[in-house]
Amino acid sequence: MMTILSTPVITGSGIDKHYGAFQVLHGVDFSANKGEAVGIVGPNGAGKTTLFGVLAGATAPSAGSVIYQGEDITTTNAAQRCHAGIARTHQVPRPFLGMTVFENLLTAAQNGAGLSGDDAEKYAVHALQQADIAHLANRPTSALGLLDRKRLELARALATAPKVLLLDEIGGGLTEGELHQLIALISELKADGLTIIWIEHILHALLKVIDRLVCMSEGRVIAEGAPSDVMNNPDVMKAYLGSELEKVL
Ligand SMILES: Nc1ncnc2c1ncn2[C@@H]1O[C@H](COP(=O)(O)OP(=O)(O)OP(=O)(O)O)[C@@H](O)[C@H]1O
Numbered sequence: 001m002m003t004i005l006s007t008p009v010i011t012g013s014g015i016d017k018h019y020g021a022f023q024v025l026h027g028v029d030f031s032a033n034k035g036e037a038v039g040i041v042g043p044n045g046a047g048k049t050t051l052f053g054v055l056a057g058a059t060a061p062s063a064g065s066v067i068y069q070g071e072d073i074t075t076t077n078a079a080q081r082c083h084a085g086i087a088r089t090h091q092v093p094r095p096f097l098g099m100t101v102f103e104n105l106l107t108a109a110q111n112g113a114g115l116s117g118d119d120a121e122k123y124a125v126h127a128l129q130q131a132d133i134a135h136l137a138n139r140p141t142s143a144l145g146l147l148d149r150k151r152l153e154l155a156r157a158l159a160t161a162p163k164v165l166l167l168d169e170i171g172g173g174l175t176e177g178e179l180h181q182l183i184a185l186i187s188e189l190k191a192d193g194l195t196i197i198w199i200e201h202i203l204h205a206l207l208k209v210i211d212r213l214v215c216m217s218e219g220r221v222i223a224e225g226a227p228s229d230v231m232n233n234p235d236v237m238k239a240y241l242g243s244e245l246e247k248v249l
Helices: 048-056 078-084 101-113 117-130 146-158 176-191 203-207 227-231 234-239
Strands: 008-019 022-033 037-041 063-068 086-088 164-168 195-199 212-217 220-225
Touching (some): 022 048, 022 195, 037 048, 048 063, 048 078, 101 146, 117 176, 176 203, 220 234
Parallel strands (some): 037 195, 086 164
Antiparallel strands (some): 008 022, 008 063
């Protein structure tokens, strides 16, 4: 029987973001429930990554609040949020190129989760296994191909022992076969109970994992709900008019 999961683990309410006179987010309300996988789509420049920045603490909102596990964390920074269990991956993977794969994960466990000694090592080893890159542990990061860099980016987030995982276009640039492997990894993380929020332009990948879909356009949430309802929403189709994604909606 399917369990109904309805406890919000993270909520952004009334989020505005201005860069000078340019308003990028307009009163965005967003939340993800414990154990839920939420997809975020929207045309380029819709404000998706900016919303991630606000949730992860890298971007201060101009207005609004972020609540995590019942606590107002709006004024905390990215390091504090990572420590508390909010981890993110970036569109362009950002490993430390001078380190091996394992050293990258150890650094993530130490700096991100504030662990040391055996504990840090344990989390780093677990992340290696979760992201299926144990065989690459001693490989220099600079020698990795794109799929393995993406897996490492995922593993770096996992090494911080997150409760909420923010994935920013992690599927981009992969072949269909590679994408398939990545989807399997993310599905396993979801099955383990992790809350996943995933920005992705590759809709068919997203649909294999998510419970709920949110569509943003021009800094606003224009539709959310069951993926098929959102994809058939007239406002969503209008927002994508003429774009590549229009073909798959
Ligand atoms: N630091 C900044 N200063 C000024 N404008 C910014 C800044 N960061 C983002 N923007 C602008 O905010 C808007 C939203 O950008 P954002 O990256 O959040 O969109 P997105 O939906 O993630 O787009 P994409 O799908 O292309 O990644 C864009 O017009 C972008 O140029």
